[in-house]
Amino acid sequence: MSQFTLLFASILGGLAVIFGAFGAHALKKILNEDQLKSFETGVKYQLYHAIVLLVIGFNLSLDTTLEKYMVYSFMIGIILFSFSIYGLVISSANNKKLKFLGPITPLGGLLLVCGWILLCFSILNL
Template identity: 35%
Template sequence: MRSKSLLTIAGVFAGTGVALGAFAAHGLKSLLAPYLMEVFETGVQYQFIHALAILACGVLLQFSMGDKAQKYFFIAAICFIIGVLCFSGSLYALALTGIKWFGPVTPIGGLFFMMGWGLFSYAALNMKEVNQ
């Protein structure tokens, strides 16, 4: 169940990342100042990168690699999800509304991204070799 949920979320994040990128390129370019356009595009890039990271976690959970590794791949994926919501979400909100209050939320998302990558690495170190 965990893997199925993560793969679904990865697909939603990747798909909306593509849609938001297209929206930015074709719909927002004439409406936003260049700086705000960059802010929005940064959100899209990080969303897409971390959709792939969530996808990797979901795929890795399909393998029998030991409980410890599976636990930390799952927690890493949760960190990536929270990171996308905080980091990319705050950048989208900032770019579209201009409300500066969203700015301080962005580094919180960045911290979740960093924790996710650390946990991903820790999980990888704890993988048990699969007999072939």
């Protein structure tokens, strides 16, 4: 589980750098200021939580059910939160806003919060 977590975190971290550069250079020409800020929020949250997964993967055994739920909450939360923001921003810039993604963003955020809460419980159980 630790190796999978580290691999997933490293892929998401690398993608965050790529998406950040893409947003700063290519999308800067087609997005308005609010859209660009939203895109940057997705990138920041993706990178922050990829770093959290790296720290968790290197420091916890990830053997318990609690720790596994914590990791999955972070992983799924990152994908739902950040990638729904990317989809919303890019689709609205093309005047074809994918409205079904709107409710997915807060669901991803809720999973990220759950990951943090489970991390607290994991630390308290040590």
